Amino acid sequence: EASTQELIARRNRLLGPAYRLFYEQPVHVVRGEDVWLYDAAGNRYLDAYNNVACVGHCHPHVIEAIARQAAVLNTHTRYLHETILDYAERLLATFPVDLGQVMFTCTGSEANDLALRVARTCTGGTGVVVTRTAYHGVTGALADLSPSLGLPEPTAPHVRLVSAPHSADDDTGKIFASHVRAAFEDMARSGIRPAALLVDTIFSSDGVFADPPGFLRPAVDAARAAGALFIADEVQPGFGRCGEGMWGFARHGVVPDMVTMGKPMGNGHPIAAMAARPDLLKEFGARSRYFNTFGGNPVSAAAGMAVLDVIERQRLVENARRTGTYLRERLTALRARHELVAEVRGAGLFIGVELRRGASPAAGETTKLVNAMRRRHVLISAAGPGANVLKIRPPLTFGMEHGDLLVEALDQALQENSI
Ligand code: PMP
Numbered sequence: 001e002a003s004t005q006e007l008i009a010r011r012n013r014l015l016g017p018a019y020r021l022f023y024e025q026p027v028h029v030v031r032g033e034d035v036w037l038y039d040a041a042g043n044r045y046l047d048a049y050n051n052v053a054c055v056g057h058c059h060p061h062v063i064e065a066i067a068r069q070a071a072v073l074n075t076h077t078r079y080l081h082e083t084i085l086d087y088a089e090r091l092l093a094t095f096p097v098d099l100g101q102v103m104f105t106c107t108g109s110e111a112n113d114l115a116l117r118v119a120r121t122c123t124g125g126t127g128v129v130v131t132r133t134a135y136h137g138v139t140g141a142l143a144d145l146s147p148s149l150g151l152p153e154p155t156a157p158h159v160r161l162v163s164a165p166h167s168a169d170d171d172t173g174k175i176f177a178s179h180v181r182a183a184f185e186d187m188a189r190s191g192i193r194p195a196a197l198l199v200d201t202i203f204s205s206d207g208v209f210a211d212p213p214g215f216l217r218p219a220v221d222a223a224r225a226a227g228a229l230f231i232a233d234e235v236q237p238g239f240g241r242c243g244e245g246m247w248g249f250a251r252h253g254v255v256p257d258m259v260t261m262g263k264p265m266g267n268g269h270p271i272a273a274m275a276a277r278p279d280l281l282k283e284f285g286a287r288s289r290y291f292n293t294f295g296g297n298p299v300s301a302a303a304g305m306a307v308l309d310v311i312e313r314q315r316l317v318e319n320a321r322r323t324g325t326y327l328r329e330r331l332t333a334l335r336a337r338h339e340l341v342a343e344v345r346g347a348g349l350f351i352g353v354e355l356r357r358g359a360s361p362a363a364g365e366t367t368k369l370v371n372a373m374r375r376r377h378v379l380i381s382a383a384g385p386g387a388n389v390l391k392i393r394p395p396l397t398f399g400m401e402h403g404d405l406l407v408e409a410l411d412q413a414l415q416e417n418s419i
Contacts (some may be wrong), residue, residue: 004025004026004028004040004233007028008021008026008354009167010239014179016244016373018019022049022374022379023370023371023374023379024290024371024374025071025371025374025375027039027045027374027379028065029045029206030349031058032047032053032057032058033056033057033058034045034056034057034058034059034395034397035048035056035057035394035395035397035398035399035402036057036064037050037057037379040182040348043377044377044380045374045377045378045379046347046379046394046402046405047377047378047390047394047395047405048378048380048382048392048393048394048398048402048406048411049379049381049391049392049393049394050379050393051236051241051263051264051350051393051395052263052267052268053264053266053267053268053317053392054112054241054264054267054307054311054395054396055265055307055311055314055316055395055397055419056239056263056266056267056334056394056395056397057268057395058393059267059306059310061306061309062135062266062267062269062303062306062307062310063311064306065302065303065306065309066269066302066303066306066307068302069083069298069299069301069303069399070299072298073298073320074295074297074298074299075297075298076293077104077291077292077293077295077296078293078298079147079297080406083298083302084104084296084297084298084301084306084374086301086305087296087301087302087304087305088102088104088296090305090308091143091262091273091275091304092275094246094247094308094323094371095247095259095275096255097257097271098255098277099111099256099258099259099276099277100277100278101275101276101277101278101281102269102273102275102276102282103273103274103276103292104272104273104295104296104300104301104400105262105271105272105274105292105295105296106234106272106292106294106295106300107137107262107270107272108137108235108260108261108262108263108272108297108321109136109138109139109142109262110137110272110295111235111261111262111273111274112136112139112141112145112198112219112231112233112235112258112260112274113137113139113143113262113271114140114197114260114274114290115130115196115198115258115276116141116142116145116196116229116231116258116273117132117193117200117274117284117288117290118258118274118276118280118281118284119196119257119258120195120196120227121283121284121287121288122229122231122280122283122304122352123193123194123195123196123227123228125192125193125194125228126158126160126192126193127158127159127160127184127187127192127193127194127195127196127228127413128145128158128194128195128196128197128198129144129159129160129161129162129180129183129184129194129196129198129199129223129228129271130145130147130159130160130161130162130186130188130196130198131161131162131164131199131200131206131387132161132162132164132206132288133147133148133149133180133203133205133207133246133383133385134146134147134148134161134162134198134200134205135148135149135205135208136198136233140189142158144156144158145159145198147161148205148206150156152219157192158187158192159161159184159197160184160186160187160288160351161183161213162176162179162180162182162183163179163201163385164176164203164206164207164209164214164385165319166209167214168211168215172185172211172212172215172322173212173215173217173218174218174220175217176215176216176218177218177219177221177222178222179219180197180222180225181222181225182222184222184223184226184321186191186227187226188226191248192279193204193227193291194226194227194228195228195229196228196230196231196232197219197220197223197228197229197230197231198233199216199219199231199232199233199235200234200236200237200246200248200351201216201232201233201234201237201242201248201249201251201252202236202237202242202248202346202347204237204391205383206384206385207352207354207383207384207386207389207390207409208346208350208351208352208383208384209345209348209352210242210345210346210347210350211253211267211345211347213252213253213410214251214252214253215252216249216254216354216376217252217253217254218253220252220254220256223357225365227389228257229257229280230250230254230256230258231256231257231258231259231260232247232249232254232256232258232259232260232262233247233260234247234249234259234261235260235261235262235263236263236350236393237347237350238259238261239261239265239311239319239396240263240306240311240316240320240348240349240396241264241313241320241347241349241350241393241396242320242348242350243317243318243321243322243324243325243347243348243349244317244321244347244348245317245318246311246317247259248347251347254358257280258275258276258277258280259274259275259276259279260272260274261272261273261274261275264307264396265303265304265306265307265373266301266304267307268270269299269300269303270272270277270294270302271294271295271299271300271301271303272295272308273295273297273335277415282402288375292358294318301344311396314397316397317348317394319396319397319398319399320348320349320396321348322400323349323399323400323402323403324346324347324348324349324351325348326400326403327349327351327392327400327403327406327407328345328351329394330403330404330407331344331351331407331410332344332351334407334410334411334414336414337388337411337414338411339357340353340355340356340357340362340365340414341353341354341414342354342355342356344353347392347393349372349393349396349398350392350393351391351392351393352377352383352384352390352391353388353389353390353392353410354384354390354393355369355389355390356388361384361386361387362388363386363387365381365387366388366390367382367385369389369390369410369413369414370382370390371414372416373409374415376409376412376413378405378406378409378410379393380406390410392406393397400405
């Protein structure tokens with residue numbers, strides 16, 4: 001059995017240095033089951049970060065659906081097959097009627113890339129507004145729209161960045177909308193026509209801002225008034241994570257022009273998609289061509305369908321609401337015991353815990369804490385412009401007992417002298 005250090009050296013030798021691993025001491029995972037990941041030595045880790053394993057690692061229903069379909073047919077998506085249609089019907093039934101068509105890709109990045117192409121084709125513009133610490137994907141076009149990558153390139157001329165809200169006050173929506181309006185005005189002054197406002201419906205890499213519900217709506221109105229389309233990135237909040245229906249945008253009382261989704265969709269099997277207003281896809285189809293060899297292939301469609309089955313049968317949206325509320329309450333109670341814990345926010349099982357020393361973001365302490373939690377076998381991460389927000393995003397099967405384990409580990413880690 002190769003040691004973790006040997007594996008890391010081998011990985012660097014074979015894959016090069018650009019891929020990053022989680023944690024100072026990466027976990028060598030060999031097996032997953034529900035909310036647990038197991039390392040080579042048989043230790044188990046509570047996976048409270050992995051929104052890919054949406055219905056829990058290696059869910060038997062999903063495995064069975066994948067195996068059954070793989071044994072019959074998996075193919076290039078330019079052959080006519082029915083699984084993609086069955087899945088499209090099921091998926092579209094979770095959306096408001098206006099979002100009546102869906103195109104499949106393999107990754108969230110491809111879905112966002114496609115949404116941008118559609119927006120640019122249909123508006124005739126190129127300009128895009130995103131949040132200041134956004135992450136929307138790895139493609140060349142999206143690197144400019146993903147400032148959280150921290151790439152050295154200057155921001156492209158067609159991109160404008162707006163700060164995410166920093167509080168959940170009544171006027172948060174108005175303030176955010178004024179930033180969005182100003183960004184589109186600035187764009188117009190440079191002679192750049194607007195194409196899209198592209199934002200997460202819970203600001204994720206910007207620091208997990210979810211409240212107040214509805215705060216996105218005035219910004220969406222401002223974007224549309226400027227002639228832009230609203231693309232909702234649901235790669236993280238989507239599929240019931242927010243605990244209120246399937247989609248984060250519903251919390252804001254808006255219907256996007258396009259919605260992109262990915263990560264949890266196939267419970268780890270690569271499938272992603274972009275749902276859109278049919279009139280947009282009509283225009284796009286008249287002027288452009290698109291195909292995606294693996295996107296929505298029979299096996300990934302079967303995986304996606306099985307994930308929807310499990311979300312419904314195990315009432316996981318309700319669990320996200322119930323367990324999420326409980327977990328946020330317990331985390332909030334830590335504020336009384338630890339000065340560092342400044343704010344707990346989020347919706348359902350999408351939770352951010354902001355750490356501050358007085359008024360300053362406690363970035364160093366946050367990194368230490370994430371690694372201290374990993375030593376205690378609880379896996380979480382960090383986000384936000386100040387890198388000082390613990391990000392908690394477990395599988396939707398997370399129970400209150402798992403929440404208790406997480407809070408106790410966090411309480412102890414915060415007590416460690418080093419933090
Ligand atoms: N949008 C958001 C909000 C994401 O978090 C991610 C992935 N971290 C993406 C898009 C890109 O998805 P993928 O990695 O599947 O390409």
